[in-house]
Amino acid sequence: MRFSIYNECSEVRKSLWDYAGGGLSDSERKSIAAHITTCDKCAEELAGYSVARNLITNYRSVSQPESRLGWRDLEHKLTAQPARTSVWSISGLRFGLGAGVLAATAAVLFFTAQNSRLPNHQALINQGQAKVAVPDTLKADGVPSGTEASDRSLAKESDHGPTVPGIKYATPSYLVTSARRSKAPHPALAHNVKSAPSATDEDQDGTRVAMNDYVLASASNGSDEDQSRRYVIDLVASASATEVAEEAHPW
């Protein structure tokens, strides 16, 4: 082995461990021996490697620590463990269960979202029938329809369900603005223009009463189309009534 003059020491040191153990070829040994005679640093390194190597060699030759646990201990563990199951069958079962749970959750979420987004048709019908019953009840109690008290009661119940005395209920803005912008009948009323009364500036109360009468008349028919139409008309009527109530009592 020939070492270059610039990195001779680093090249020699890479082989000192083997040199100390009596390894390497004759030519390599001669080259290293020649270098060590001229380089004290590398000679010192060789002494250190020799000591470490002798220690390791002696250590390897002596008996080393033995384990205390034997085959019987391991055999006990091997026989005690449950029978091995195929990885595929376990993962397949887990995947199937996971997919089933996921699908069920997705279905529940989907139907929940659908129910919360769409109005309950039956509930709307019931709500419409409840509103229709109000004027009759008021009439029966001797409160004439078309008065301020009955207007407020109608507006509250139509928009918010059961009312609490002393609390002012807000009307949906789109209904209020729609009613204010055009004093003309709501398009839903125009659809059934023959039977639906028209609203005028002079007679708001009269319009509402007339519409309620119309609703009562429609309810008696009991058809689905009429029931849906009745709900829309009732909303418009509620808006008109609230507007009148607010103008009369601006608190």
Next chain:
Amino acid sequence: MVAAHGVIMRVAEDQLVARCRAGDLDAYSQVYDKYERQVFRYAYHILGHREDADDIKQETFLKAFQAINTFRSESSLQTWLLKICGNLCRDKIKSWDRRKVTYDSTLRDDELGCSDEYDGPQALAERKELTGIIMKALQGMPPAQREIIVLHEIQDLSYEEIAAVLGCSRTSIKLRLFRARRSLKERVASLMGTAD
């Protein structure tokens, strides 16, 4: 002649592995008898704790039996077992780092694997001193360097075998071994009071 012997050994090992795959515990006991000492000493020198090394050895053979179907005979059974053992030792050292447990180089007489009935008290004392220096020198080394010293200098594995155990190239192993030897030399010199 040597190559033919190696082939015969390899065939015998393949047959043994095939029987182990079929769940033959007698075949696995032969594997255990052949390699358990090597696995234990590897774990012992890496960890420095006899009890932990015992546990790691048993866990190595337990895991190896459970995963014997994944053994593809690309490496030898010996390097495969040592690889499992090395991974378990590294996990153990990580758990020590969390629990602030360190390499234990203090040795009891019963950990030396010899008794004064055969060697006499003086030989036992010398052996204890020698083993103590080696263990202390290993203690002061980084675990990665300690691993490579144990595999090459104590377990006598070749570069190729070490590369298979540690998952490195042969060139990388040579470089790492050079650094580990230099570190060991400095540690030994420091322990024996010959340092500059």
